[in-house]
Amino acid sequence: MNNNKVVLYVHGKGGNAAEAEFYEGIFPECDVVGFDYKSETPWESIGEFQSEAKSLLAEYDGIILVANSIGAYFSLLSLADMPIEKAYFISPIANMEKLILDMMQWSGVTEDELQEKGVIATEFGEALSWEYLTWVRSHPVSWHIPTEILYGSEDKLQSVDTIKAFADDIGAGLTIMEQGEHWFHTEEQLRFLREWLVGCEARKNS
Template sequence: MGKLVIYVHGKGGNADEALHYKGLFPDANVLGFDYMAETPWDAKKEFLVYFDSVAAGYDEVILVANSIGAFFSMNALGDKPIKQAYFISPMVNLEKLICDMMMWAGVSEEELREKKTVPTNFGETLSWEYLCYVRENPIEWRIPTKILYGSNDNLTSLETMREFAQKIAAPVTVMDGGEHWFHTAEQMAFLDRWIRE
């Protein structure tokens, strides 16, 4: 039945962003996935149901995922028949990110374990359950993947990204001056070239 591209947005994004990718995959049906989940365990259920409902009958499925959407996809879809994945600023080490945020917020592991959740002044709520989940469910990802990373990404270091990429044998393309969120005209032009290559 041809080719399907599933686009998974990041936090604060939406499924309409998928429209940008229609021009990059002219021979494919491009769908944006408007998921509701905010935790990896909820996302796992939601992503599996969605994938099975839309991917049935296609000869080839390509995944394009952004930020936390890439993490949720890896957590849920590792066993699915995906031919190729393109990850834009993927969150690849949530344990490290949560521990970094705890450090920024001055919250100890003991305090988080006792309180279960701690709101921070930078808009994220730290969650003991979330931290435990990412520790107990390490990512297993064997799907051929390409990673796009901005050198000014404030959530994941290049070292962390390279370490992960090496583990899954994925090439990393670094945009000098790129941010975690690719959105300017220059950044989107760079992203388009990266996908076309």
């Protein structure tokens, strides 16, 4: 431990903890830890994410959260009551219920069909689950930690209206990258991401 604060990086689906290296130069006064979580459902994530945060708080005085996509959604559910100083969400899944309903519509699946079958595979590789949908509906997000959000205008998973409504609901700042995608991975997108974080940190510390 070299610093008294830590950046907890939470990857999205298909990502990994090694991506945390990208953020080390952006937060020079913090240690950066990548979270290699195993959870695949929101109900699994709560205990795992809280345990990770508690472990870090035993070593550090404060946590800054940087989370992507589904990792941001799991963080929203799990860490809302933790003493997180600041959160940076990159393409967060802002309304999981709407996303599931959208995927059902894309696949031509009704709620009655999903309830009857329990799980239905889709052509785009995501399994629709009645258990998942009902759990999400009964566990709404409640988040009051100071937050900044980065969103790409070409995000195919959620509309700009969805992300704007979410940002308004939690009182977050919102930055939209024109032509940005859900997954920030090109050289241009990563440069935008870096500059966004550097700018947010500079404003926070000014």
